Amino acid sequence: MNLDANLFSVDETLELRRKEVVGLYKKYVHHGRASSQALLNLDTNFVKAEDCIVWDEDGREYLDFVGGYGSLNLGHNHPAVLGALRKVEDAPVMMQSALSKFAAVLAHNLAQITPGALQNCWFCSTGTEAVEGALKLARLYTGKKNIIYCQGGFHGKTLGSLSVTGKKNYQQPFEPLVPGCISIPFGDHEVLEKVLQEHEAAAFIVEPILGEGGIILPPDGYLKEVRRLCSRYETLFILDEIQTGLGRTGTLFACEHDEIVPDVMVLSKSLGGGVVPIGAYITTAPIMKNAYGSSIEKITMLTSTFGGNTRSTAAAIAAVETIVREKLPQQAAEKGSYFLNKLQGLQEKYDIIKEVRGRGLLIGLELAQEGGLLDYLSAGSLKKLSSEYLSSMVGAELQAKYGIITLFTTNNPNVLRLEPPLTVTYEQLDQAVDAFDKLFSRYKSFLKIAFRSSRSAISSFFRK
Numbered sequence: 264m265n266l267d268a269n270l271f272s273v274d275e276t277l278e279l280r281r282k283e284v285v286g287l288y289k290k291y292v293h294h295g296r297a298s299s300q301a302l303l304n305l306d307t308n309f310v311k312a313e314d315c316i317v318w319d320e321d322g323r324e325y326l327d328f329v330g331g332y333g334s335l336n337l338g339h340n341h342p343a344v345l346g347a348l349r350k351v352e353d354a355p356v357m358m359q360s361a362l363s364k365f366a367a368v369l370a371h372n373l374a375q376i377t378p379g380a381l382q383n384c385w386f387c388s389t390g391t392e393a394v395e396g397a398l399k400l401a402r403l404y405t406g407k408k409n410i411i412y413c414q415g416g417f418h419g420k421t422l423g424s425l426s427v428t429g430k431k432n433y434q435q436p437f438e439p440l441v442p443g444c445i446s447i448p449f450g451d452h453e454v455l456e457k458v459l460q461e462h463e464a465a466a467f468i469v470e471p472i473l474g475e476g477g478i479i480l481p482p483d484g485y486l487k488e489v490r491r492l493c494s495r496y497e498t499l500f501i502l503d504e505i506q507t508g509l510g511r512t513g514t515l516f517a518c519e520h521d522e523i524v525p526d527v528m529v530l531s532k533s534l535g536g537g538v539v540p541i542g543a544y545i546t547t548a549p550i551m552k553n554a555y556g557s558s559i560e561k562i563t564m565l566t567s568t569f570g571g572n573t574r575s576t577a578a579a580i581a582a583v584e585t586i587v588r589e590k591l592p593q594q595a596a597e598k599g600s601y602f603l604n605k606l607q608g609l610q611e612k613y614d615i616i617k618e619v620r621g622r623g624l625l626i627g628l629e630l631a632q633e634g635g636l637l638d639y640l641s642a643g644s645l646k647k648l649s650s651e652y653l654s655s656m657v658g659a660e661l662q663a664k665y666g667i668i669t670l671f672t673t674n675n676p677n678v679l680r681l682e683p684p685l686t687v688t689y690e691q692l693d694q695a696v697d698a699f700d701k702l703f704s705r706y707k708s709f710l711k712i713a714f715r716s717s718r719s720a721i722s723s724f725f726r727k
Contacts, residue, residue, distance in 0.1 A: 277310075279308070280308060280320060281306065281307065281308040281319075281320060284308055285297055285301055303655055303656070303658075303659040304659050304662070305659055305662065307325075307662070308320045312327070312339035313338070313339055313340055314338035314339060314340075314341075314686055315327055315339075315683055315684050315688075316339075317339065317668070323666065325662065325666045325667070325668050326666060326667050326668065326683070326691055326695060327339070327683065327684070328667055328668055328669050328680075328681050328683045328695055329668055329669060329670050329680065329682065330682045330683050330684050331532065331533075331537055332474075332506065332532065332682070333474070333505070333506040333507070333511055333533060333625070333682055334532040334533050334537050335533065335537040336509055336511060336532075336533035336537070336582075336586065336591060336685045337533065337536050337537055337582060337586065337591075337684060337685070337686065338537065338684035338685075338687075339537060339684070340537075340538065341536055341538075343536075343582075343585045344535075344537070344538045344539075344582055344585070345538065347536075347577045347578055347581035348539070348574055348578055350577070351365070351573050351577045355573060356573050356574055357568070357569065357572040357573065363571050363572070363576065365571075365573050365577050366571035368576075368580060369384070369386070369571075369579050369580050369583070370383070370384035370386075370545075372583055372584070373530075373543070373545055373583070374545070376515055376587065377516065377528060377545055378516065378518060378519060378524045379524030379547075380524070380547045381524065381525075381528055381545045381546060382545070382546075382547060382548050382551075383545065383546055383547070383550075383551035383552075384544070384545045385400075385543060385544055385551075385567075385570070386541065386543050386567065386570040386571035386575075386576065387541075387542040387543065387567040387569075388540050388541065388542055388567065388569045388570060389531060389540055389542045390418075390419055390505040390529070390530075390531030391418070391419025391420060391424045391542075392419075392421070392542050392567065393505070393529045393530065393542035393543055393544050394418045394419050394427070394468070394503065394505075395421060395423045395424055396544055396567075397466070397468070397501045397527045397529050397544045397546075398410060398423050398427070398465075398466065398501075399423075399564075400499075400527060400544065400546065400551075400554050400555075401466035401499040401501060401527070403554040403555070404465075404499065404550050404553055404554040405466070405498070405499060406465075407464060407465040407498075408442075408443045408463075408465060409443040409444070409445060409462045409463060409464040409465060410426075410427055410441075410443060410444045410445070410464065410465060410466050410467075410468065411444075411446075411447060411455065411459070411462075411468070411498075412427035412428075412429060412444060412445070412446060412447075412467070412468050412469070413429055413446070413447060413449040413469050413470075413473070414429040414446050414447070414448055414449060415429045415430070415449055415473050415475075415476030415479065415674050415675070416428060416429040416449065416469060416470055416473055416475075416476060416674075417430070417470070417473075417474060417475035417476065418468060418470075418503055420433065422437065422440065422441060423441050425437060425440060426440035426441035426444045427444050427468050429449075429476070429674065430475075430674045445458055445462060445464070449469070449473055449476070449479065449481065450479075450481045450485050452485055452488035452489060452492060455488075455489065456492050459492060459493075459495075459496040459498060460496075464498045465498065465499060466498060466499040466500070466501050466527075467489065467492075467493055467498055467499075467500055467501065468502075468503060469489065469501075469503065470502075470503045470504075470505075471486060471502060471503075471504065471507050471512075471521070472507055472512065472517060472622060473674075474506040474507070474625070474672065475672045475673045475674040476672065476674045477627055477629065477672050477674065477678040478620055478626060478627025478672065478678060478680065479620075479627075479675075480620060480621070480622060484521075485521075486518065486521040486523050487521055487522070487523055489523075490524070490525070493526070499526040499527060499550070500525045500526045500527070501526065501527045501528075501529065501544075502518055502525035502527070502528050502529070503529045504516055504517060504518070504528050504530055505529055505531045505532050505542075508528075508532075508533070509533045509534065509586050510533075510586050510591040510592035510594075510595050510623075511533070511595060511623055511625050511682065511685070512595065512599075512622045512623035512624075512625050513593075513595045513596030513623030513624075514592050514623075515587075515592045516528070517622070520622070526546060526547065527544050527545070527546045527550070528544065528545050528546075529542075529543075529544045530542065530543045530544070530545070531543070533582065533586075534579050534583075535575055535578050535579055535582065536578045536581060536582030537582075537684075538578050539574055539578040539579075540575065541575040541576070541578070541579050586685075591686070592623075592685075594685055594686075595623040595624045595685045596623055598624060598685075598692060599621065599622065599623040599624045599625075599626065601689065601692065602624070602626060602695075602696070603621060605692070605693070605696045606619040606626065606628060606681075606696060606699070607619045609696065609699055609700055609703065613703040613704075614631060615630055615631050616629075616630065616631065616703070617629045617630060617631040617632075621681075624681075624683060624685055625682050626680075626681040627672065627679065627681070628678065628681060628699075629675075629677060629678045629679075630654055630657065632677065654671040654676055654677055654678060655676070657679060657702065658671065658679060660702060660706075661698055661699070661702060664702070665698035665701065665702065666698075667694070667698045667699075669681060681695070683695075
């Protein structure tokens with residue numbers, strides 16, 4: 264152990280500039296990620312955040328339309344959540360030899376607002392851990408082993424949740440994955456029924472809207488058919504509301520749009536108010552009781568070191584209370600309709616926008632891939648390049664030139680996600696629409712955007 268090591272303090276860390284951060288990240292975290300983000304000018308050193316606005320080290324303002332991939336429904340540093348943390352700053356953070364009153368109250372509150380008979384919670388630290396817990400619950404409760412999931416779906420990157428994440432590029436390097444996981448198309452209940460007939464399944468896990476898959480909405484009636492089929496074949500219906508839950512899609516939970524109740528609902532992201540990480544699943548009392556019973560051996564299967572700790576559950580209590588009190592689901596529905604309409608107006612103006620879709624403030628803007636003569640002359644490489652990097656280049660240009668922060672969806676990189684905090688104002692929505700309008704009016708093709716983005720990246724690189 265080197266007791267004379269040159270260690271940074273928190274105060275010294277706060278003073279680091281952009282170039283220093285990139286250098287440390289390259290050397291000690293991941294060189295490739297730091298280099299690629301620096302090349303796209305996505306290595307800004309943000310130093311302050313409030314609601315929908317973040318500031319960089321030079322004092323420039325940006326609008327955050329990524330929203331922590333749906334973690335920031337309340338925006339950055341909401342005072343109610345920070346206030347809750349201050350109120351418990353003297354309390355024990357975790358005491359495994361006692362029952363946490365904050366975990367008990369959060370479970371009670373979630374049981375009041377979730378649909379149907381969902382009642383019993385298990386708390387952990389992240390969304391992927393919550394998915395792992397839900398998959399184990401299904402196997403234990405049903406005694407079956409197979410899990411059915413959807414192509415294009417995303418449920419996490421730990422080994423179990425990766426096994427039901429529908430992107431082969433993520434899965435293949437880590438094979439063999441958890442056995443018994445069966446992939447089917449999203450939105451096709453007939454295929455689901457066929458697989459349920461052929462395989463005894465412990466669970467079917469699905470997102471109500473594919474988030475990382477490109478903001479893909481299911482066909483009307485799909486989730487109702489899923490509910491019917493899972494009941495018929497005695498398969499648990501696990502609904503992943505990690506990204507869609509707590510107001511994002513215009514209702515408190517996305518499943519309310521379809522008037523269905525899953526057997527297990529998985530939550531995380533905005534549950535912690537955008538400040539503290541927390542994950543959870545909530546299920547019915549009979550499922551929890553029959554799966555884990557009351558024996559000491561089974562009860563100890565439910566432990567998670569940081570799960571249900573005082574600070575994460577206090578933050579979640581404040582977040583849930585604020586979302587309900589301020590009617591943020593209704594705000595998301597109204598603002599989302601307004602925003603979607605404005606963006607669809609841009610689609611009519613610019614061929615580079617293939618489609619705009621979404622619900623509430625979970626919106627995807629899909630860009631058209633380059634084709635035609637140039638693609639023919641480049642032996643298909645131009646189309647491949649545009650499908651992989653066009654949204655990154657558009658996002659980089661939006662951030663560098665217009666101060667609008669967006670990112671692509673990981674399972675469908677040709678789609679830009681637009682999921683600002685639910686507290687976003689109409690003026691800020693107009694600002695984002697105006698930025699897209701100005702960008703696409705100047706650079707109407709992939710080649711022009713690529714050229715401009717490359718110039719910006721090279722210029723920024725040398726400034727650093």
